[in-house]
Amino acid sequence: MHWIREHVSKPEIVASIFWIAIKIILIYVIARIVIKVADKTIDHMVIAREKSPLKIDRRRSNTISILIHNLIAYTVNLVAIMLILGQVGLNLGPLLAGAGVLGLAIGFGAQSLVKDVITGFFIIFEDQFGVGDVIQIDQFKGTVEEIGIRVTRIKSWTGEVHIIPNGNIKQVTNFSTYNSIAIVDVSLAYDADIDRAIVLLNEVVAEVYERTENIVKVPQVLGVQMVGTTDLKIRVIAECTPNKQGEVGRILNAEIKKYLDTHGIKQEKVEGN
Amino acid sequence: MHWIREHVSKPEIVASIFWIAIKIILIYVIARIVIKVADKTIDHMVIAREKSPLKIDRRRSNTISILIHNLIAYTVNLVAIMLILGQVGLNLGPLLAGAGVLGLAIGFGAQSLVKDVITGFFIIFEDQFGVGDVIQIDQFKGTVEEIGIRVTRIKSWTGEVHIIPNGNIKQVTNFSTYNSIAIVDVSLAYDADIDRAIVLLNEVVAEVYERTENIVKVPQVLGVQMVGTTDLKIRVIAECTPNKQGEVGRILNAEIKKYLDTHGIKQEKVEGN
């Protein structure tokens, strides 16, 4: 912002130059130390990471640590040069103003990157889900394959890999924490005998429970869920181990239909007669 | 921004250095005190929290308090070093400008984190819902499992766990505060006797009320809700204990159908003849 005042006598100039030199050396030394310390920290983090559940492989670790090293080294050197120029008395205002505008644009552009990293950290820290869990984020459902620094990868059961930036993860639904419920709505003809149907349903679900591994409790027959104009629906629910509701539902569908057919309960809607 | 003026005599330099030394010591001492006070405060908060309804377990408390301790210690030390460098006369403008741009990007990226924490605080402070309540946030409905600092966990009745950042909670619907209403729309054939049907409905709902635990008042038969081209609907409502409307609705469905059948009121739409 200003420079050496000119109303100085000669010995003062010498003293002044001496002071400046000392400060430049100080800046240089501090810059060296900062880079060294940063390198050490990176090494520690890389080693810690290799043991962490994030499972980043060796080769990628190296790439990242070199990248970060370079980034820090360039930044520190740049700042050191600017500090030294500042000591020599250059007015760096314009340079800084330019850098500020550029930095602002980059800062705006990079904010979603920062958000990705912060959210990713909290997903792991809060243990929202782990590798192997079945989760759903928006319309993307599947098994978690990797929780990365910036993105999460989910493999759907049909083989697609969904890659979602962590900052875009708003609501997570985790299917692997608790037992799930299979819901079967049994259609009956409008004039079917409801009470008898419920008795038969209770019989068949108890029988299915005996034979089926993934059902954890005797399924419940809840009652008449809906009375439509030509049929009615009775709801049956079965608690089963996580993510087995599809399989259990298919078994219940088949067994209930066969059992009701055997016992003469009309399920089919017959049109036109 | 500037440094020791050079037009100073020798004793003045000594005085100047003395002043600077005092200030550096002062900075150091204050930094120490700030860290100590912060540590004490964290300890207090951790103890207070362990008794609080937030129910954070011991192990996680420790993790968080160590994390916060480190964060504060690093920050205070960094600031102290910069203050001391400032006293020695280094122009720290460029350093600060760089940190500002970085800080801006982080600030932008972290704003949703801050919003999560603020909203989380108000959810608890305003007692919007508690652990165990049945609530709905957007399309996610279930029982509240945990109200955390940053996220709320809801367990749906089919076993999924929905994890929602607090800052994303815009509208909450709480189903556990008041009695709920079960709504049953009874379809009648177009040429059915409306008045007789209403009398019969009043009889059956009174009877159901006697026998059913979760209905809190005799259900009401409201009247002809809709006149369609081939059928009409009569609405029946029943006030029941919170979250029991599904169960009560199923009972009413079954009993009303059986009662009307018995008394010969036509409900079924017969097509084609």
Next chain:
Amino acid sequence: MHWIREHVSKPEIVASIFWIAIKIILIYVIARIVIKVADKTIDHMVIAREKSPLKIDRRRSNTISILIHNLIAYTVNLVAIMLILGQVGLNLGPLLAGAGVLGLAIGFGAQSLVKDVITGFFIIFEDQFGVGDVIQIDQFKGTVEEIGIRVTRIKSWTGEVHIIPNGNIKQVTNFSTYNSIAIVDVSLAYDADIDRAIVLLNEVVAEVYERTENIVKVPQVLGVQMVGTTDLKIRVIAECTPNKQGEVGRILNAEIKKYLDTHGIKQEKVEGN
């Protein structure tokens, strides 16, 4: 930003220290006064609030006033300490820059909080709706239970409580200000006699008006609203007291159907013959 110039003679140093001491005392005294005044203001506001329509209960008032007291005391003391340090000659730039970045993040995160409070104030000040009114905000309709500083609570007729932050209230529909209109569209068979139907409708609605409490004017038969391919619709509207359109509609549905049946106007669509 700078400190006492060193080219000063001894008495000047004494004078300088004296000046600084005076300023520090001044800062301390002002800080005390600000805290006292703030406490008084809080007390006044709490008392005023207890009489206000906001109906905040005693216990919560206390919690809030202690909270605000602490907040102000900490802030004022912090500022006072910084002002004093500034007098002693410490360069507080770095500290402030750091606080600025943190403050920015908090400011961004807190902006929706500020918006909630401002909007809440205007809802009350402009008398948009009051406790007990039936209103609709987005898809949430119900009776207003509480208009709070930050959120509004609406109880739907089926018993759910919707909690909506005030800043999210964009469009409000108030159903309790004026009389409402019940709309009944009467279906007629395609070959029905329109003119006779209108005469009969006028008779029946006049009769219903006599017997029904919540209709405020004789309902109007507007005319042929729609000519479809197999039926046509005649619209009847009835002005009724606020929020009674459902009840009035049900009565009109039943009475019109019975009256037209009695007088042999074909309403039913007969398919296939």
Next chain:
Amino acid sequence: MHWIREHVSKPEIVASIFWIAIKIILIYVIARIVIKVADKTIDHMVIAREKSPLKIDRRRSNTISILIHNLIAYTVNLVAIMLILGQVGLNLGPLLAGAGVLGLAIGFGAQSLVKDVITGFFIIFEDQFGVGDVIQIDQFKGTVEEIGIRVTRIKSWTGEVHIIPNGNIKQVTNFSTYNSIAIVDVSLAYDADIDRAIVLLNEVVAEVYERTENIVKVPQVLGVQMVGTTDLKIRVIAECTPNKQGEVGRILNAEIKKYLDTHGIKQEKVEGN
């Protein structure tokens, strides 16, 4: 930012204190004047407003003018105190930085308020709509009841009052500026005689025009709008006075149907034979 240099002789200190005193008095006087002028301006505005089309009632005017008076008085006094403290030589940087962060948060939160007021001003200034006009904003249609500083109130024909913040008004549709068009699509059986139907339609609409008040021109028969698989539609349009298209449409529906029936044009779709 700094204070009186200490290398001053005694008379200079006296002069300095004299100067400071003068400036403090100057600040005080200006603060008084600003408040007085503001009060006068408020009074003028209140009087002007009471005559303006905004129709704000007396009582509310008073509330607002007291509110604004207090706001200005507090602000001016606060600024004056800070200016005086600045003269005494206190470093107010930290105070201002804190106020800045708070102000930023409030500024962000208040921006929608400012937007409401600006848009409201332009709605009135550009005469987009007036009290009594029938308008539609998004899905809310009704008669304008009040155009306020911050919100617009619209009363729908079924009695609801929609309250919309001015800043949320993006597209306005005004139905009260021009004559409106009633559109009637007449269905004909697929094998009907198109040319004869058009002749008959022309006869009936001319007749209706004679008898009906709100139609401003003889309605036009536009032609075959659509050829479907089992019927075809002929479009008839009628220019009528603003917001009367519903009423005119109902009259045309009834008269056209009766006329075509009389003249044996098949409109009805006969299924199954």
Next chain:
Amino acid sequence: MHWIREHVSKPEIVASIFWIAIKIILIYVIARIVIKVADKTIDHMVIAREKSPLKIDRRRSNTISILIHNLIAYTVNLVAIMLILGQVGLNLGPLLAGAGVLGLAIGFGAQSLVKDVITGFFIIFEDQFGVGDVIQIDQFKGTVEEIGIRVTRIKSWTGEVHIIPNGNIKQVTNFSTYNSIAIVDVSLAYDADIDRAIVLLNEVVAEVYERTENIVKVPQVLGVQMVGTTDLKIRVIAECTPNKQGEVGRILNAEIKKYLDTHGIKQEKVEGN
């Protein structure tokens, strides 16, 4: 930021006061000139505008020019007063900081206003559409009635006026630039003779082209657009003058149906036999 140094001798004070007086006069004179020049510019712009295609009427011009004059006069005087106070040596930092926060809130609130004006300028400059053109913006279609500084008014053919802020105009569709295409999809029974139908269609469209004013080229029979399960569609297109596709389509509908009927091509879907 600072004031007159006190270590000054008497003649210097006189010189200092003299300098300040000169600067104050200079500020006053410049302020006068700026206001005068601004007034002249406004006058020029008003005159230029009255001749421009924006068609702003005289009365509104006056209102606006007085408004702008006042705005500029107040602003310039305010700035001049602040500059003069700055010369006298008052620390205006706090005042400016307060104004800055207020200005920020207004700036944020006013940004959509600025965007409206900028976009409006470009709509005119780029000649996107003119008064009288038929355009569509989002779901609003109609004839452009006025392109204003802030809003565009569109009159739909049914008489509504849509008022859209220019900044909300994202995509414009202009229907008045080129000839439009009328599309007629002719349904044929599944077992109709396709080749003969195409020959007949070519005959009828050539005949219609001869008789109809708004068709600019002989319409084309494109071929079998779709093969459904029970019918197939042949597409016919006709280039016609802008915005006449509705009228031309109605004529083609009627003529094609009559021609195919005459020549025994089955169009009607016959159900059930």
Next chain:
Amino acid sequence: MHWIREHVSKPEIVASIFWIAIKIILIYVIARIVIKVADKTIDHMVIAREKSPLKIDRRRSNTISILIHNLIAYTVNLVAIMLILGQVGLNLGPLLAGAGVLGLAIGFGAQSLVKDVITGFFIIFEDQFGVGDVIQIDQFKGTVEEIGIRVTRIKSWTGEVHIIPNGNIKQVTNFSTYNSIAIVDVSLAYDADIDRAIVLLNEVVAEVYERTENIVKVPQVLGVQMVGTTDLKIRVIAECTPNKQGEVGRILNAEIKKYLDTHGIKQEKVEGN
């Protein structure tokens, strides 16, 4: 920020005024040069542009170059005046603060303009599409008519012109780069002979390929795409020249239907018998 120190002797005042005069002249000269250079650059750019693929016509070039000239001249002169005032010693802080707030509002409002220009530049630079290509942006599909600095104009095949600001172009689909694929799904009755149908389809598409210009390869019969409850679909695809898939599809529709009819493969769904 400050002005000439008063503790100056007379010859120093003279020197000071001399320095200031020199600087004012320097500012004036630099301002002149900047304007001249800018004018030259504009001329060069206009000439370069007239040869560029942007095809801006002569008249518009002139308008724009005059506009830019004026803009630069006013800006440079304004800055020069402010620099000169700054040299004379006026405190321009308040002026700049005011301009900053105004500039901020304009900056925010103008950001979409800047984004339009940047995106427009990249569309041309990356050769995303050219004039004459058939592209789709959101729901707007048509032939590119003009790629402008701020907007892109697309003419749909029915004659509308869609005008889209470049900054709103998120995803572009270009139909003119590669050959397109015509897809024909042939419905067969449920009991049709699949293998024979596929043989016949292979025969007919080979025959069509011989006769049709725009098909580039023998079309492929892919197989049974879907088995519904009453019919099944066989998919046929044909690679054709860009944007000819509609035409080719119509030919395939007609020929396949006629060929299958001739060879007695049932396509028609027969209801009810």
Next chain:
Amino acid sequence: MHWIREHVSKPEIVASIFWIAIKIILIYVIARIVIKVADKTIDHMVIAREKSPLKIDRRRSNTISILIHNLIAYTVNLVAIMLILGQVGLNLGPLLAGAGVLGLAIGFGAQSLVKDVITGFFIIFEDQFGVGDVIQIDQFKGTVEEIGIRVTRIKSWTGEVHIIPNGNIKQVTNFSTYNSIAIVDVSLAYDADIDRAIVLLNEVVAEVYERTENIVKVPQVLGVQMVGTTDLKIRVIAECTPNKQGEVGRILNAEIKKYLDTHGIKQEKVEGN
């Protein structure tokens, strides 16, 4: 911000001018060096890029490197000129303030550009997808043709090229990483023998697996997926090589239908008898 103090003796002026000259030369030299170093770096990057998987062709590389060279040269020269002017003592505040507002607008407008580049870098670095992969972004599915600095080009199988800015890529679904699953839901008539159908399905899928190249495992018959009112569905899944699920599904469709037909399992829904 200020200039040479006037209370200087002659030799001091000389010294001052000497200092300034040295600094100007220093600025000039550093500017030269920065440009040279930047050029070298660009050359290195261009060479590195030509070997990289980004596959940017030679001609475009040259265009870009010249562009970047010019950009850097202009920027560095501009900054150097401003630094030199700053040394001569010009108050550049106003200039910088103006540039700041302009820069802010550009910064806002350019932020999506920055975001594109950052996201593009991470897509390549994280190996989300490569050229030749089949991916889906929003509704755009196809083969990746080019991953550019700013946009990604995807070619759909029907020949369209979708061009998507990298910053708009939120969720990527990669279809080329794992085997995919073909899903076939076989409809059976309601009274079909489920157990026998499952046995037959197991036979046919095993047979198809033998004959078909792209199926990697014997397909699984999962069970009764759904029981509808008139039919039921049995689900069969087949793991196949990536992106072959369409082809495999078509083969399974045809073979299953033929096999069930042969063995007399009713699949067809027969209406009305």
